[in-house]
Structures are given as C-alpha cells and as structure tokens.
Amino acid sequence: xxxxxxxxxxxxxxxxxxxxxxxxxxxxxxxxxxxxxxxxxxxxxxxxxxxxxxxxxxxxxxxxxxxxxxxxxxxxxxxxxxxxxxxxxxxxxxxxxxxxxxxxxxxxxxxxxxxxxxxxxxxxxxxxxxxxxxxxx
Ligand SMILES: [Zn+2]
Numbered sequence: 001x002x003x004x005x006x007x008x009x010x011x012x013x014x015x016x017x018x019x020x021x022x023x024x025x026x027x028x029x030x031x032x033x034x035x036x037x038x039x040x041x042x043x044x045x046x047x048x049x050x051x052x053x054x055x056x057x058x059x060x061x062x063x064x065x066x067x068x069x070x071x072x073x074x075x076x077x078x079x080x081x082x083x084x085x086x087x088x089x090x091x092x093x094x095x096x097x098x099x100x101x102x103x104x105x106x107x108x109x110x111x112x113x114x115x116x117x118x119x120x121x122x123x124x125x126x127x128x129x130x131x132x133x134x135x136x137x
Pocket of ligand 1: 040051052053
C-alpha cells in the first residue's frame with residue numbers, strides 16, 4: 001500500500017488525567033505521573049497511585065530509556081491502518097524508572113528485537129499528536 005493510500009492510524013482519546021502526558025509527548029518528552037507520598041513513578045496515568053492510593057500526584061520527566069521486557073512480531077494486523085507496517089513489533093518496555101509501557105519497537109529489523117534489548121523513546125507524528133514509540137540504542 002502506498003503512502004497516499006494509507007489508512008490513518010487511530011489516535012488515542014485523551015482523558016483529563018492523561019492530558020499532561022500527551023502535552024509532554026508533543027514536546028518529545030516522556031513525563032509520567034509521580035506519587036508524592038511513596039515516590040513511585042507509574043504508567044498509565046490515573047488519578048491515584050497504584051502503590052498506595054494517594055491522590056497527591058505530580059509529573060516527572062523520565063529518561064525515555066529502557067529495555068524490552070516482552071514482545072511479539074505481528075504478521076497479520078487486526079486493523080487496516082497497520083497493514084502497511086507488517087511485520088511490526090508490539091512490545092512491553094520496562095523503563096529505567098520501573099514502569100512498563102506497551103508500545104512498538106521501530107526503526108530496526110523485527111528479527112533483531114530481543115528480550116532485554118536496550119531501547120529509547122522516539123515520537124511518531126500522528127495527526128496533531130505525537131505517539132511514543134521505542135527504537136534500539
Ligand atoms: Zn504512592
């Protein structure tokens with residue numbers, strides 16, 4: 001499928017509590033919610049800390065570096081908008097700061113991806129949003 005015929009990928013719906021996350025992505029920074037009570041950084045954004053249920057939260061810009069925790073190579077996309085990308089890597093990345101994110105590993109051969117592979121965040125422009133993706137370092 002050529003670029004011109006590409007079906008656009010869906011954009012995430014931005015919830016109120018995730019607005020700072022997506023704002024930081026627009027600046028190509030990865031910021032995650034931070035619990036002032038127990039110092040936990042966590043993902044995904046929510047209104048309380050998953051460790052201690054505290055609601056006094058802030059945001060912390062994290063390194064964007066991590067390692068592949070788990071992954072799968074997708075050969076048959078469930079969505080037409082991803083057909084142009086097959087085969088692609090769907091992965092869980094464990095950030096240096098601890099949280100795990102489901103994302104894609106891009107800009108490399110899918111056969112090169114392996115568990116514990118060092119990766120860093122990069123951002124994919126999608127409409128008026130920037131979506132965090134990861135690539136080898
Ligand atoms: Zn906490």
